[in-house]
Amino acid sequence: MITALYLAHLNPVTNAHVEIINELKNNADIVKIMPVVFKSGKTEINSKSFPFNFEIRKKMLTSVFGNSILVTDDYAFFAPFKKYMPPLLSPRSWELRKQILRGVQGNFFSYTGDKAEGYMLKIYRLKPRVGQRKTLSAASVKESLYDSALGRDSNWKNDVPESVGRIIEENWNIIMKFSGSEDKTTRILGMKFPKEGWSE
Template identity: 65%
Template sequence: MTIAIYLAHLNPVTNAHVEIIEELKKENKVVVMPVRFLNEEKEVNSKSFPFDFEIRKKMIESVFGDSVLISPNYTFYAPFKKYLPPLISPKSWSLRKQILQGIENGYFTYTGDKAEGLMLKLY
């Protein structure tokens, strides 16, 4: 079975996220990866990004139970500018490797963002 890797903020989980995951589940094994930003092992949150990973994980589990896997591998470590420019920065390549840790052949990524999706295809 193909693995669908859903990379998203999910902050909070919305009806649109639920619909996307439900659609992905129809023909794929789904791994949901809520993005995290860490500074010295502490998660960085803000007014526009209020919920930490554990709360977002619980939101996803409350809707999907164990029918999807939830992974913390979509994590950026401060200083975040190290990931720029994408495709050239060694840190962006290490992020790709981190995201794919434990993922076997036969996968695709989905973000819902066309520009981000294009960048992921280039990797």
């Protein structure tokens, strides 16, 4: 039994994500998808960089793949997020590894399209396979969504599966909410964290 672990923002799910997940399905018996989640207590923290909550992203994934994949919130950071730093030395960062491997039996590997991220996954003994980074990024699709909300030309529907597009439209109020707002995130060692919850 081989499990593929895919840790990603998936905010939103794009055609590139679908391509990656299909590749993982061809190379593993189980594909465990973990959209990153930031929490303060039991409340998820969302921002311009992370607009859609876990449940909406899970709905996006299942709209495409049904029950052929496993979607969990095991890739969850709990405030204060600064306690995950520095990597390797922080006990909290090793707790995160345990969460990621929750329920995983037998052999496993993780996937990333980023070499630096692959290095970190290797340090945490998550057996990374580094693939080729896709041209289409969730960040660019997200910016296209915000452009559309602000009345600018946008072709975001071409970059997401049709079912995901419908879910985005059902939750368009979220895009409207964040489209004109400041991005309240901070980048630490190459990873974005919400400013809210960083040091509470």
